[in-house]
Amino acid sequence: xxxxxxxxxxxxxxxxxxxxxxxxxxxxxxxxxxxxxxxxxxxxxxxxxxxxxxxxxxxxxxxxxxxxxxxxxxxxxxxxxxxxxxxxxxxxxxxxxxxxxxxxxxxxxxxxxxxxxxxxxxxxxxxxxxxxxxxxxxxxxxxxxxxxxxxxxxxxxxxxxxxxxxxxxxxxxxxxxxxxxxxxxxxxxxxxxxxxxxxxxxxxxxxxxxxxxxxxxxxxxxxxxxxxxxxxxxxxxxxxxxxxxxxxxxxxxxxxxxxxxxxxxxxxxxxxxxxxxxxxxxxxxxxxxxxxxxxxxxxxxxxxxxxxxxxxxxxxxxxxxxxxxxxxxxxxxxxxxxxxxxxxxxxxx
Amino acid sequence: xxxxxxxxxxxxxxxxxxxxxxxxxxxxxxxxxxxxxxxxxxxxxxxxxxxxxxxxxxxxxxxxxxxxxxxxxxxxxxxxxxxxxxxxxxxxxxxxxxxxxxxxxxxxxxxxxxxxxxxxxxxxxxxxxxxxxxxxxxxxxxxxxxxxxxxxxxxxxxxxxxxxxxxxxxxxxxxxxxxxxxxxxxxxxxxxxxxxxxxxxxxxxxxxxxxxxxxxxxxxxxxxxxxxxxxxxxxxxxxxxxxxxxxxxxxxxxxxxxxxxxxxxxxxxxxxxxxxxxxxxxxxxxxxxxxxxxxxxxxxxxxxxxxxxxxxxxxxxxxxxxxxxxxxxxxxxxxxxxxxxxxxxxxxx
DNA sequence: CTGAAAGCGCTTACAG
DNA sequence: CTGAAAGCGCTTACAG
Numbered sequence: 001x002x003x004x005x006x007x008x009x010x011x012x013x014x015x016x017x018x019x020x021x022x023x024x025x026x027x028x029x030x031x032x033x034x035x036x037x038x039x040x041x042x043x044x045x046x047x048x049x050x051x052x053x054x055x056x057x058x059x060x061x062x063x064x065x066x067x068x069x070x071x072x073x074x075x076x077x078x079x080x081x082x083x084x085x086x087x088x089x090x091x092x093x094x095x096x097x098x099x100x101x102x103x104x105x106x107x108x109x110x111x112x113x114x115x116x117x118x119x120x121x122x123x124x125x126x127x128x129x130x131x132x133x134x135x136x137x138x139x140x141x142x143x144x145x146x147x148x149x150x151x152x153x154x155x156x157x158x159x160x161x162x163x164x165x166x167x168x169x170x171x172x173x174x175x176x177x178x179x180x181x182x183x184x185x186x187x188x189x190x191x192x193x194x195x196x197x198x199x200x201x202x203x204x205x206x207x208x209x210x211x212x213x214x215x216x217x218x219x220x221x222x223x224x225x226x227x228x229x230x231x232x233x234x235x236x237x238x239x240x241x242x243x244x245x246x247x248x249x250x251x252x253x254x255x256x257x258x259x260x261x262x263x264x265x266x267x268x269x270x271x272x273x274x275x276x277x278x279x280x281x282x283x284x285x286x287x288x289x290x291x292x293x294x295x296x297x298x299x300x301x302x303x304x305x306x307x308x309x310x311x312x313x314x315x316x317x318x319x320x321x322x323x324x325x326x327x328x329x330x331x332x333x334x335x336x337x338x339x340x341x342x343x344x345x346x347x348x349x
Numbered sequence: 350x351x352x353x354x355x356x357x358x359x360x361x362x363x364x365x366x367x368x369x370x371x372x373x374x375x376x377x378x379x380x381x382x383x384x385x386x387x388x389x390x391x392x393x394x395x396x397x398x399x400x401x402x403x404x405x406x407x408x409x410x411x412x413x414x415x416x417x418x419x420x421x422x423x424x425x426x427x428x429x430x431x432x433x434x435x436x437x438x439x440x441x442x443x444x445x446x447x448x449x450x451x452x453x454x455x456x457x458x459x460x461x462x463x464x465x466x467x468x469x470x471x472x473x474x475x476x477x478x479x480x481x482x483x484x485x486x487x488x489x490x491x492x493x494x495x496x497x498x499x500x501x502x503x504x505x506x507x508x509x510x511x512x513x514x515x516x517x518x519x520x521x522x523x524x525x526x527x528x529x530x531x532x533x534x535x536x537x538x539x540x541x542x543x544x545x546x547x548x549x550x551x552x553x554x555x556x557x558x559x560x561x562x563x564x565x566x567x568x569x570x571x572x573x574x575x576x577x578x579x580x581x582x583x584x585x586x587x588x589x590x591x592x593x594x595x596x597x598x599x600x601x602x603x604x605x606x607x608x609x610x611x612x613x614x615x616x617x618x619x620x621x622x623x624x625x626x627x628x629x630x631x632x633x634x635x636x637x638x639x640x641x642x643x644x645x646x647x648x649x650x651x652x653x654x655x656x657x658x659x660x661x662x663x664x665x666x667x668x669x670x671x672x673x674x675x676x677x678x679x680x681x682x683x684x685x686x687x688x689x690x691x692x693x694x695x696x697x698x
Numbered sequence: 699c700t701g702a703a704a705g706c707g708c709t710t711a712c713a714g
Numbered sequence: 715c716t717g718a719a720a721g722c723g724c725t726t727a728c729a730g
Contacts, residue, residue: 027701064723067416087436233641292582376717413707
């Protein structure tokens, strides 16, 4: 009936399966079947129902559904995250959850020792599936436990996802390739590189892509042009000093993330070098530090919010399939990245 | 009964109001009354019920409650947030929401022009109340609209909350007082100060506290020791250059937030000054940049996560009261801050 | 392929 | 102060 209660009904309408059923001349049951799309309904019936849904602007009441079906709980295992990553991720995950009517529950797990406990806690809190962002998505132990427990889970932003598990990511290799080609196109041929933490899967791919692109362009990369970093600002400081202490300096430095690139700028300024005139600098990830420092950083943008949204959607699919007793194949989703050109690599002379 | 369904029941138990009612020898209705605490129940009955709840480890099924009562939707109006603030805030808000069974819905509102629309959209999406973090909590227009619509809302981390509205914050004045006294205790008497964006209420209080603490300690603050900043890294760079270009330099600089303090360090290094030996530096807020830069920043920590939790609790109280037709008095909650001492102000000589 | 019935766990009137 | 009944909107068996 959709009577005018002021009790938290969706302000959008308040049409129920019943209203739809009446309008379509079928039973509520059939409407439910159409909504959920899994059972068999004749095409003719389906059409009638969909039409009624449209006309009534019907939207399922997720609360009522949850009361019957059980709440869908999506767990997020976050550990030592960059605030930028976490906030972008949460915005996406939350958006998708409220559309689906799922609840998002968080569990922090700072040191690797507590991983097992954190996962157990998440499950004790009723998580039906788990989202695994970096760096946990690269932890063999965590992945193994998840697999053994058979709980639906999705790795986000790992560079080398397991075949056994759903994943959402960008192509780190292509990203670093694009960035290197950008520097080459600007006329740089002598480029320094700062590697990231070898424990993180993207580090290796980004480095490999840099080397490959340079080789393909016919440029040799001598050992003294490559420094090891750990993805931290601090490690970037050290690596930058090393690269810039050489008798001849590179004309550009590609740091494998923004924090380290920011450190390169700080060191360059300390040496009274102008960026980008004396040295071009670029990063990776497009975190807030990229636009905080001056000059702002050229970098590769990862669509974290979209990736989180996508990961939740995948997870919910998996959970639903599991509840319905159906089997589910892990899916891998590749999202588009973007090269963001800013002042730190402005045209070379 | 708590039969063994695998359908998303709380793994913790599955006891229902019915189970509790039976055990306590009362009706389900009475159990409900005890849980919600608003209606009148005799003390004896209440005790019996509470005992049964404990023994059965009963927890309300928020989904079922939501199906009846309508989902409680908490809206968050975020705009141009620092990622650090947003992620800490979301972690707290989400934690409290999942305990209460409320849904968190997000709405971004980047430019001030779109405020009105963003609030309308939030309400169209069914928000029963709104969380207002900075900088919107200081926007007269937004606050006015919220007040006119009569929608429950809570300002978070504003320095000068309206009496008409609930608010959760720290005492910015006390915080800056504490920081200034810390510098004084380290032996600094000639201290520079970088002010924040005058549009943000905390900026004024932090500056006032600095001046008051200096005066109280018997130290005059000449005009050339104060620079205007805008809370951005960039503005901090300019302000720091101004302060350090003086013929005699201060021995310490108090920047009214961490981004600007980080800029001070960068400028100092550029001038080949050691921090903290040549100049001590401190910030405010304890954002991630405080521990990203080197040396790490002494700063004032705001318990953002706790504040968000508290704000959601306040909002839910208000919404419940409103639904029950009761009046509600706006509440102001003051949370404790902490002085975090790090390397950037280590003991002076 | 489709429907009538019963129920998810809780709460809102309505009685007493 | 307390309870029996009905219902929130949806979905799960059970029939046909």
